[in-house]
Amino acid sequence: MEYTERLSDKAFPNGDVYSGNFRGVLPNGKGRYTWSDGTIYEGDWEQGRMTGNGQIIWLSGAKYEGDFSGGHLHGFGTLTGHDGTVYSGAWRMNVQHGIGRKQYFNSDTYEGSWKEGVHEGCGRYCWNGGTTYIGNWKGGKMCGRGIMKWVNGDLYDGFWLNGVRHGSGIYRFASGGYYVGKWSRDLKDGKGTFYPAGCIHPSLNKWCNSLGDDDGKCLLSHSSSLNSEEGRGPRPSVKRSLFKKILVDGALRNAGRISHKRSSLDENWSLRDPARDFKCHESSGMSSYTSDEGQHELQDNSTIVYEREYMQGVLIKERIRKYTESSPKTKQHKKFNVKEATRSSCLDFFNGNQSYHLMLNLQLGIRYTVGKITPVPMREVRSSDFGHQARIRMYFPRKGSQFTPPHHSIDFHWKDYCPMVFRNLREMFKLDAADYMMSMCGDDGLRELASPGKSGSLFYLSHDDRFVIKTLKRPELKVLLKMLPKYYRHVGEHENTLITKFFGLHRITLKDGKKVRFVVMGNMFCTELQIHRRYDLKGSSHGRFTDNDKIGETTTLKDLDLSYEFQMDKLLRESLFRQISLDCKFLESQQIIDYSLLLGLHFRAPEHLKALLENPSVMHNHESPSGDGAILQGVPMIRSKGLLLVTHEPSFVNTAPGPHIRGNTLRAYSLGDKEVDLLLPGTGRLRVQLGVNMPAQAICKPQQDENDSEVEVVEVYDVVLYMGIIDILQAYNVKKKVEHACKSLQHNPLTISAVEPKLYATRFYKFLEKVFPVRP
Numbered sequence: 001m002e003y004t005e006r007l008s009d010k011a012f013p014n015g016d017v018y019s020g021n022f023r024g025v026l027p028n029g030k031g032r033y034t035w036s037d038g039t040i041y042e043g044d045w046e047q048g049r050m051t052g053n054g055q056i057i058w059l060s061g062a063k064y065e066g067d068f069s070g071g072h073l074h075g076f077g078t079l080t081g082h083d084g085t086v087y088s089g090a091w092r093m094n095v096q097h098g099i100g101r102k103q104y105f106n107s108d109t110y111e112g113s114w115k116e117g118v119h120e121g122c123g124r125y126c127w128n129g130g131t132t133y134i135g136n137w138k139g140g141k142m143c144g145r146g147i148m149k150w151v152n153g154d155l156y157d158g159f160w161l162n163g164v165r166h167g168s169g170i171y172r173f174a175s176g177g178y179y180v181g182k183w184s185r186d187l188k189d190g191k192g193t194f195y196p197a198g199c200i201h202p203s204l205n206k207w208c209n210s211l212g213d214d215d216g217k218c219l220l221s222h223s224s225s226l227n228s229e230e231g232r233g234p235r236p237s238v239k240r241s242l243f244k245k246i247l248v249d250g251a252l253r254n255a256g257r258i259s260h261k262r263s264s265l266d267e268n269w270s271l272r273d274p275a276r277d278f279k280c281h282e283s284s285g286m287s288s289y290t291s292d293e294g295q296h297e298l299q300d301n302s303t304i305v306y307e308r309e310y311m312q313g314v315l316i317k318e319r320i321r322k323y324t325e326s327s328p329k330t331k332q333h334k335k336f337n338v339k340e341a342t343r344s345s346c347l348d349f350f351n352g353n354q355s356y357h358l359m360l361n362l363q364l365g366i367r368y369t370v371g372k373i374t375p376v377p378m379r380e381v382r383s384s385d386f387g388h389q390a391r392i393r394m395y396f397p398r399k400g401s402q403f404t405p406p407h408h409s410i411d412f413h414w415k416d417y418c419p420m421v422f423r424n425l426r427e428m429f430k431l432d433a434a435d436y437m438m439s440m441c442g443d444d445g446l447r448e449l450a451s452p453g454k455s456g457s458l459f460y461l462s463h464d465d466r467f468v469i470k471t472l473k474r475p476e477l478k479v480l481l482k483m484l485p486k487y488y489r490h491v492g493e494h495e496n497t498l499i500t501k502f503f504g505l506h507r508i509t510l511k512d513g514k515k516v517r518f519v520v521m522g523n524m525f526c527t528e529l530q531i532h533r534r535y536d537l538k539g540s541s542h543g544r545f546t547d548n549d550k551i552g553e554t555t556t557l558k559d560l561d562l563s564y565e566f567q568m569d570k571l572l573r574e575s576l577f578r579q580i581s582l583d584c585k586f587l588e589s590q591q592i593i594d595y596s597l598l599l600g601l602h603f604r605a606p607e608h609l610k611a612l613l614e615n616p617s618v619m620h621n622h623e624s625p626s627g628d629g630a631i632l633q634g635v636p637m638i639r640s641k642g643l644l645l646v647t648h649e650p651s652f653v654n655t656a657p658g659p660h661i662r663g664n665t666l667r668a669y670s671l672g673d674k675e676v677d678l679l680l681p682g683t684g685r686l687r688v689q690l691g692v693n694m695p696a697q698a699i700c701k702p703q704q705d706e707n708d709s710e711v712e713v714v715e716v717y718d719v720v721l722y723m724g725i726i727d728i729l730q731a732y733n734v735k736k737k738v739e740h741a742c743k744s745l746q747h748n749p750l751t752i753s754a755v756e757p758k759l760y761a762t763r764f765y766k767f768l769e770k771v772f773p774v775r776p
Contacts, residue, residue: 014036015035015036016033016034016035016036017033017034018031018032018033018034019031019032020032020033020045021045023047026045026047026048027045027048028045028046028047028048029044029045030043030044030045031043031045033050037059038058038059039056039057039058039059040056040057041054041055041056041057042054042055042056043055043056043068044068049070049071050068050070050071051068051069051070051071052067052068053066053067053068054066054068058082060082061082062079062080062081062082063079063080064077064078064079064080065077065078066078066091067091072091072093072094073091073093073094074091074092074093074094075090075091076089076090076091077091081105083105084105085102085103085104085105086102086103087100087101087102087103088100088101088102089101089102089114090114092116095116095117096114096117097114097115097116097117098113098114099112099113099114100112100114106128107128108125108126108127108128109125109126110123110124110125110126111123111124112124112137113137118137118139118140119137119140119141120137120138120139120140121136121137122135122136122137123135123136123137129151130151131148131149131150131151132148132149133146133147133148133149134146134147135147135160136160141160141162141163142160142163142164143160143161143162143163144159144160145158145159145160146158146159146160152174153173153174154171154172154173154174155171155172156169156170156171156172157169157170157172158170158171158183159183161185161528164183164185164186165183165186166183166184166185166186166528167182167183168181168182169181169182169183173197175197176196176197176198177194177195177196177197177199178194178195178199179192179193179194179195180192180193180194180195181193181308181310182530182553184312184528184529184530185528185682185683187310187312187313188310188313188315189310189311189312189313189530189532190309190310190530190532190553191307191308191309191553192307192308192309192310192553193305193306193307193308194305194306194308195305196304196305196306199303199304199305303322304320304321304322305320305321305322306318306319306320307319307320307321311532311603311604311605312604312605312682313605314605316605355448355458356409357409357410358458358508358516359445359446359448359460360407360408360409361396361409361410361412361414361508362440362446362460362469362506362508362518363440363441363445363446364396364404364405364407364409364414364441365394365396365414365416365506365508366437366440366441366504366506366520367437367441368394368396368403368404368414369392369414369416369419369504369506370433370436370437371437372392372419373392373419373420373423374423374433376420376423378424378427379420381420381421381424381488383485385418385420385421386418386421386481386484386485390417390418390419390420390421391415391416391417391418391419392414392415392416392419393413393414393415393416394413394414395411395412395413395414396409396411396412396413396414397411398410398411410510410511411510411511412508412509412510412511413508413509414506414507414508414509415506415507415508415509416504416505416506417477417481417505417506417507418481418484418505421484421488422502422503422504422505424488425488425491425501425502425503426503426504428491428492428662429501429503429522429662430662431503436503439462439463439464439466439467440462440467440469440520442463445463446460446461446462446463446469447460447461447462447463448460449461449468457470457471457472457473458470458471459471461523462523465523465525465526466522466523466526467503467520467521467522467523468520468521468522468523469518469519469520469521470518470519470521471516471517471518472517472518472519472729473517474515474517475731475733476517476729476730477505477507477517479592479729479730479731480502480505480519480729481505482590483590483592486586486589486590487499487502487586490583490586494579494582494583495662495663495664496575496579496663496664496689496690497579497582497583498579498580498583498597498690498691498723498724498725499583499586499587499724499725499728500521500522500724500725500726500728501521501522502519502520502521503520503521503522504518504519504520505517505518505519505520506518506519506520524598524600524691524722524723524724524726525600525722527602527692527693527722529602529680529683529720530602531600531601531602531722532601532602532603533557533600533601533603534554534555534556534557534598534599534600534601535556535557535558535559535561535562535597535598535599535600535601536556536557536558536596536597536598536599536726537558537559537562537596537597537598537599537767537768537771538558538559538594538595538596538597538753538764538767539559539760539763539764539765539766539767539768540559540751540752540753540755540763541559541560541751542743542747542748542751542752542753544558544559544560544753545558545559545560545561546558546561556598559767562771563700564601564698564699564700564771565698565699565770565771565772565773566696566697566698566699566719566721566771566772567696567697567699567772567773567775568694568695568696568697568721568772568775569645569668569669569670569695569775570669570670570774570775571666571667571668571669571673572666572668572669572688572694572695573772573774573775575666575667575690576690576691576694576772577765577768577769577772579690580597580725580765580768581765583725584761584764584765585761587725587728587757587761588757588758588760588761590731591731591732591757592728592729592730592731592732592757593730593731593732593736593753593754593755593756593757593760594727594730594736594753594754594760595725595726595727595728595730595764596725596726596727597723597724597725597726597764597768598723598724598725598726599721599722599723600721600722600723601698601719601720601721602719602720602721602722603698603717603718603719604643604680604717604718604719604720643678643679643680643695643718643720644678644679644681645668645670645671645676645677645678645679645688645695646671646676646677646678646679646685647671647674647675647676647677648665648674648675648676648677648687648688649677649685652677652685653677653685653686653687663689663690663691663692664689664690665677665687665688665689666688666689666690666694668688676688678693678695678720680720686720691721691722691723691724692722693720693722694720694721694722694723695718695719695720695721696719696720696721696772697716697717697718697719698716698717698718698719699714699715699716700714700715700716700717732754732756732757732760736754737754739754740752740754740755740756750763
């Protein structure tokens, strides 16, 4: 390659000046370019564009030194802003993208993964005050699993959403106490357990020892997404020296791919110090008792724990009890909380675990099927799409094949039932194929759940909580395939249906011949709001209660456990029962029984409890919550004014894709038959759909002794309801008829679950009319 050396500068008509090597008339090789505004670049050129290594200095004083490509900052380089901000790391097309470290003008630092200019993936943020966060990020905010350590020594290890604590977590106080529970938008919400300083618990000890006292030992783990081509540059040794490897007992391994979303953050953005926010929350509202939790000391050798329940940061119940390691209930309860709080957001199951292989096989099969069926042009479903030949079959050897990739699971055969039907159902439910695959098959994986019923089925939950995967028995598979044509027609005609939404039906056959059948369904509790109570309501009474010693944090209660009735807007109620009637008629026509209404309640803190946050001194004038009593004793019950319904505004409503996005926005009688949204103070504005975000008042009348002459106390709560009809795959067959005959000899035939479909539907409907009575 020959260059013509120019001994003098070349001046352009616009005032720019270039001095250096040329190839023809274009700068090529080494050169210096000075723009008319004073900006200077000196470095490599190729065909008239800055390409290679160089340095650019702007008039403001900002300076970049590193790699260029096609005139853009691209590769690895260091940018020093005019305000002292320094970023050193990977770039892609003028934005930070890959692995990098940034020191802000206020001395905050972030090192970790970047995507399109914002924090995304695994990273570590250190505030200038000493507070540190290590964990997952999304869109520039803390999101997913992460650990925050405050300068005062307190530490939180759990889940985050949009920069605040949200989900399961463990809070360790500097004095040695622990709180294991759940948070909702940075407030404690739901049931949890406080362990005072000195309390010994095997699970907590294991968690504490794995974490260590010095979170500086927790070093950043590179995920597969961080090792992308965008993160590679010509200086790997320099980049490796910037970052160490973080291993928090395997918790932050493999952060996984997250969808790209730009943020409004500019280059000089930095997080506010959470130490100041923490002090404000802990002392003035996050918990009425939180400020003293870390100071509890044991007075004797006994181990005392505090079982607590919060409602939007307000402590409403507390039970003090002695912890004994042999207590079955205690062990089960604590094991669940600690396991959930410390669960990685990624696949980190033990090798050889059959559940792990099933989940990996399921992901491989779904990825293959959706990828194969999606390019097929959209068309109407035909009768042949429901037939026996409407199957996709594929063999997945571990070493891979011409059609399948190699994998780390075991060899298996895959069958996908009625792929075109379920493809159209997903389209009907407004579910994008790419979103579906990311939810089901992304690197974050699936989570195994404890079975809530007696079926013995395995349940899995997608990492974003949108989908539930359940294993089926062969008779259930047959029922679903038989009803599928009528089901397809029913959900097509009634987009507000409460019946379970099905997204896929699959079968895995292992080498030993064992067959495992799966169905993918929408999660009816897919919401950012905390679900405080869950009920499975059938309308039968025989055996429909839960033993007190078996009730845990996420236990699904039954008919006889329900002590509330729910009053709602007149038109909302009419819409609800109109659809329940249609759904019951459909199930009756298919000879289905044993279905139930799955009901989830989100309680809003009563006004008199919120007042205690504003005036904590009032707390001392009343008895503390204790035992199983509801709400503060001695405080008069004030009937709430109800949740606020406002006219529907699509631009203000949370319309994130979910299993229920297809339903209509409901109309409310109280707003003149207009479509409505639900306004939650301090939370947001939600779209009201059938079975989703439905506001109501829960009224509970506590039982009283006959000799009690005091005025009856009525508890009234504002609640947000989530509901749907589930378990619709049990036909009234010979087995159920025999069960009905046998149980009728010992019990009232009207109280047992196994009754003929018409009676079951009528009883189910009438029971729900009592649960949701007409508002007086």
